[in-house]
Amino acid sequence: MQISNKGLDLIKEFEGCSLVAYQDAVGVWTIGYGWTNPVDGVPVHVGMTITQAKADELLSEGVKQYEKPVKDNVTYALTQYQFDALVSFTYNLGATNFASSTLLKKLNAGETQVAADEFLRWNKAGGKVLFGLLRRRAYERDMFLGYTA
Template sequence: MQVIFDFLRKISGGKLTQKQVSAANQVIANTTGSMVANMLGIAVDEISVSNQGVDLICDFEGKRLAAYDDGVGVWTIGFGTTIYPNGIKVKKGDTCTLDQAKLYMAHDLKKFEQAVNGAVNIPLNQNQFDALVSLAYNIGTGAFNKSTLVKKLNAGDIRGAAYQFDVWINAGGKRMQGLVNRRAREKALFLS
């Protein structure tokens, strides 16, 4: 949270004592970085998924212009959309155009970008962010926010967080090779 310490240095006249650094670290340890930034009135730049990240998600989600059951009873359309921007769930028999599918995905991505930006309180590089958005896109924001991966990441355990990708390989209680493949690519991207 370099931005926070830069701000604190600025308001304290350029330098921080060890006592001030320790106090700031304690506050940061007990709250998320974005909460601290908000308390201090600092605008924190949020990361957006890159074209590489979008391509990764599209490769695994595939493009389907007619609604399909994702294998565990969730109706899906386009590039993995399960709920339209108007809040209505995708249902059997729905169809869309390619342009609509792209619009649905753009809408969905914002939700998952916000989830990653909100849950993770350490700086991420673009590859890490893209991998996390892909994971969240697939497992949902609730599961992502509560995951051990996020806990390990926020504790600074990057390697431990990376190994948590391997946990998310089941759907409907069954190991799925497609998820094994997806997690391996997400993990490799995260570590690059």
């Protein structure tokens, strides 16, 4: 299974796209669609710029590293919508947070409604509740439950 266009659209909508590097809500240098890893071996830094084509490439290639932890850790048979929501969640929070989450534990136990509700708990950055994360988690939860199909 791989992320669908709906899943990519979810990531694009909530990450936004910046062709100029900026510091996110917790001070991490970011570029493109929420990209924080090096670009062609160069760490993201003040003044860095990329093209739209590079931003699209980083997203399409980079999202694969966030599909992998979902595939590797989920034992529950997922729908496409559930997979998309989980990849978006993992793209935003990282593989380590996903792998150690109660969301994953509840999902693998077959408690899908409880797992869905766990999305909503991940609404903070730097210890502060952020409106954008509230919106994103609600959308991911709805997608996970098939409400945005």
